[in-house]
Amino acid sequence: MSDMISADLVDLDLSAGTKEAAARALAERMAARGRVTDLEGFLADVAAREAQMPTGLDGGIGIPHCRSEHVTEPTLAFGRSAAGIDFGAADGPADLVFLIAAPAGADDAHLTILSALARQLMNAEFTAALRSVGDAADAAALIRGEDPAPADEPRAGAEPVGGSTGDTTSETAAGGPGEKPGEEESGGEGSGESGRPFRIVAVTSCPTGIAHTYMAAESLENAGREAGVEVVVETQGSAGFTRLDPAVIAAADGVILAHDVAVREKDRFAGKPTVDTGVKAAVNRPGELIGEVRSKAARGEVTAADGAGAGGAAGGADGATPVGRGGESGEGYGTQLRTWLMSGVSYMVPFVAAGGLLIALGFAIGGYEINKAPSVMDHFVWTQADSWAALLYQIGGVSFAFLVPVLAGYIAYGMADRPGLVPGFVGGSIALTIDAGFLGGLAAGLISGAVVLAIQRVRIPAALRGIMPVVVIPLISSAVVGFLMFVVIGKPIASAQEAMTDWLNGLSGANAVLLGALLGLMMCFDLGGPVNKVAYTFATAGIAVSDPSDSAMKIMAAVMAAGMVPPLAMALATTVRARLFNAAERENGKAAWVLGASFISEGAIPFAAADPLRVIPSSMVGGAITGALSMAFGATLRAPHGGVFVVPLIGNPLLYLVAVAAGVCVTTALVIVLKGLRRPVPGATAQGPGGGTDPSAPSGAKQPVAA
Numbered sequence: 001m002s003d004m005i006s007a008d009l010v011d012l013d014l015s016a017g018t019k020e021a022a023a024r025a026l027a028e029r030m031a032a033r034g035r036v037t038d039l040e041g042f043l044a045d046v047a048a049r050e051a052q053m054p055t056g057l058d059g060g061i062g063i064p065h066c067r068s069e070h071v072t073e074p075t076l077a078f079g080r081s082a083a084g085i086d087f088g089a090a091d092g093p094a095d096l097v098f099l100i101a102a103p104a105g106a107d108d109a110h111l112t113i114l115s116a117l118a119r120q121l122m123n124a125e126f127t128a129a130l131r132s133v134g135d136a137a138d139a140a141a142l143i144r145g146e147d148p149a150p151a152d153e154p155r156a157g158a159e160p161v162g163g164s165t166g167d168t169t170s171e172t173a174a175g176g177p178g179e180k181p182g183e184e185e186s187g188g189e190g191s192g193e194s195g196r197p198f199r200i201v202a203v204t205s206c207p208t209g210i211a212h213t214y215m216a217a218e219s220l221e222n223a224g225r226e227a228g229v230e231v232v233v234e235t236q237g238s239a240g241f242t243r244l245d246p247a248v249i250a251a252a253d254g255v256i257l258a259h260d261v262a263v264r265e266k267d268r269f270a271g272k273p274t275v276d277t278g279v280k281a282a283v284n285r286p287g288e289l290i291g292e293v294r295s296k297a298a299r300g301e302v303t304a305a306d307g308a309g310a311g312g313a314a315g316g317a318d319g320a321t322p323v324g325r326g327g328e329s330g331e332g333y334g335t336q337l338r339t340w341l342m343s344g345v346s347y348m349v350p351f352v353a354a355g356g357l358l359i360a361l362g363f364a365i366g367g368y369e370i371n372k373a374p375s376v377m378d379h380f381v382w383t384q385a386d387s388w389a390a391l392l393y394q395i396g397g398v399s400f401a402f403l404v405p406v407l408a409g410y411i412a413y414g415m416a417d418r419p420g421l422v423p424g425f426v427g428g429s430i431a432l433t434i435d436a437g438f439l440g441g442l443a444a445g446l447i448s449g450a451v452v453l454a455i456q457r458v459r460i461p462a463a464l465r466g467i468m469p470v471v472v473i474p475l476i477s478s479a480v481v482g483f484l485m486f487v488v489i490g491k492p493i494a495s496a497q498e499a500m501t502d503w504l505n506g507l508s509g510a511n512a513v514l515l516g517a518l519l520g521l522m523m524c525f526d527l528g529g530p531v532n533k534v535a536y537t538f539a540t541a542g543i544a545v546s547d548p549s550d551s552a553m554k555i556m557a558a559v560m561a562a563g564m565v566p567p568l569a570m571a572l573a574t575t576v577r578a579r580l581f582n583a584a585e586r587e588n589g590k591a592a593w594v595l596g597a598s599f600i601s602e603g604a605i606p607f608a609a610a611d612p613l614r615v616i617p618s619s620m621v622g623g624a625i626t627g628a629l630s631m632a633f634g635a636t637l638r639a640p641h642g643g644v645f646v647v648p649l650i651g652n653p654l655l656y657l658v659a660v661a662a663g664v665c666v667t668t669a670l671v672i673v674l675k676g677l678r679r680p681v682p683g684a685t686a687q688g689p690g691g692g693t694d695p696s697a698p699s700g701a702k703q704p705v706a707a
Contacts, residue, residue, distance in 0.1 A: 054088025
């Protein structure tokens with residue numbers, strides 16, 4: 001660390017009053033040494049990192065840090081403030097301030113040294129020495145671990161990462177040097193098997209991967225030693241990470257995940273009691289986290305797997321994706337395909353909602369001719385309502401232009417993680433260019449994910465691995481996907497898309513009513529699940545154009561109407577026949593009024609979970625009636641969401657509300673009749689939530705969650 005800090009990078013009388021001023025004062029010292037080439041650019045990077053998460057730590061420490069292209073080599077500056085500076089720590093201002101600067105492409109050796117410093121900040125003797133040192137050169141030497149005088153020097157100059165995170169703790173866990181397992185056996189709550197202490201594996205990571213990652217690891221290890229618990233930490237930092245031995249994970253009694261970025265290969269820890277929290281919690285209150293995971297172990301709480309990656313190491317650094325890329329090893333291809341498609345749909349829906357509502361508002365204000373208005377860049381009058389209507393319409397149109405690329409990009413992301421995004425977005429954009437629409441987007445997403453997974457399975461020299469995710473994979477995958485979309489499958493998909501559009505436009509009479517009933521059944525079958533999402537996506541695909549057909553708007557109206565039926569019906573049933581429901585269900589019924597009116601079908605989930613054989617069939621019947629009536633009445637809707645709040649934007653609004661009311665009444669009547677046929681549950685009206693007297697109601701029923 002001798003080249004990272006010297007006496008002229010130390011200020012023992014830091015007079016800054018704010019964290020911004022402190023960062024500037026220390027950065028100016030770096031700039032004077034030629035370590036920072038652009039002071040303002042570097043400070044902007046520091047501020048951006050600070051905006052992600054405050055860098056103040058309990059114990060009077062501030063560690064502003066960042067990676068920046070304006071840094072020539074890894075550098076550390078230290079300042080000591082008599083008055084203290086607020087860096088956002090819970091226990092007050094910081095008097096010890098470390099500004100850590102790393103180049104955008106810092107090598108692993110330098111980052112390892114910086115991480116070693118981060119660990120030393122958790123050493124009380126080290127920080128006490130820094131508070132008492134009287135000379136800048138001595139302070140720099142102390143930070144470098146070169147001060148031979150104080151007794152605490154060996155700790156201040158402890159080895160870098162070499163024997164800290166994985167090595168020493170792994171030895172302890174394996175019964176090597178360190179604490180003897182039998183000596184720490186407490187036999188208390190959540191202790192491990194007889195004859196050994198409780199064992200915890202942990203992962204720490206932060207956005208920059210320089211400071212908090214390693215400080216959290218040190219903090220957990222120290223707290224574990226104090227509690228007589230074996231803690232083995234995997235630091236997923238900027239210097240890379242070494243995976244914990246699977247045998248160590250298998251032997252662990254609990255898991256702590258302290259992170260502010262996604263944990264890589266998280267499914268390794270599934271099936272164990274787990275505490276999932278932010279990285280600062282591990283720095284500031286590690287003892288509480290250890291106690292929490294021991295309590296979970298004592299109660300037998302475990303975390304289910306999110307889905308193991310099918311590609312294994314080929315899946316990239318992040319292992320399983322947030323949508324469970326490969327699914328469980330025993331899952332069929334159909335289950336995996338549904339997961340991938342739902343990934344794309346879930347990211348697309350916000351664009352649909354925002355764009356659709358903006359377009360609908362534009363039509364409501366300016367009429368249906370607003371789509372012919374000139375660009376607001378060329379003509380916009382602040383005092384004219386038509387100009388504002390055109391603005392809303394054109395913003396909505398821009399939002400809609402992202403639908404197919406986002407759908408394709410995040411289907412590929414669901415399959416292959418971040419490397420799939422580039423070819424996915426490229427393929428989705430090509431689908432728009434060749435008029436392949438949503439079908440083209442679906443195909444582009446699946447092809448992109450498959451191409452990336454195939455590339456990742458190729459064995460490559462170690463020297464090339466660094467450029468694979470940023471150069472090789474995006475280049476090759478985009479070229480392959482582009483070729484396939486433009487030359488091979490684009491035209492057939494575009495023809496299929498055109499045929500489907502023509503079929504929808506030709507729907508009328510009985511065919512339209514039957515389609516409305518089918519969509520109503522699908523919307524009410526699983527209340528926000530995959531079948532519900534298929535129907536919803538089918539409807540939004542039809543209106544996701546600048547000038548949707550009348551049939552497409554009728555389908556959208558029918559889908560939204562049917563989706564409102566289940567929660568509204570449950571709310572009405574709990575009102576008119578309260579004695580058939582326990583107290584928890586009656587309370588959920590109050591929330592269901594708002595959720596149903598807002599077109600959030602999930603509001604009926606607590607009722608369906610408690611009594612599926614009565615609630616789900618009743619809901620499906622009511623939804624089918626509503627969907628059929630909405631199509632028969634010719635109600636239209638340009639907005640993809642909103643419930644009763646977009647009634648002014650609906651064509652034939654009164655008949656539309658009649659259709660919704662009819663479905664709600666039918667479902668309510670069926671639920672009341674079916675529940676009335678069963679044997680009454682004694683005390684159902686007297687029991688509180690989770691009372692357990694009603695076998696149809698799960699104890700501690702949860703409030704529905706809007707999704």
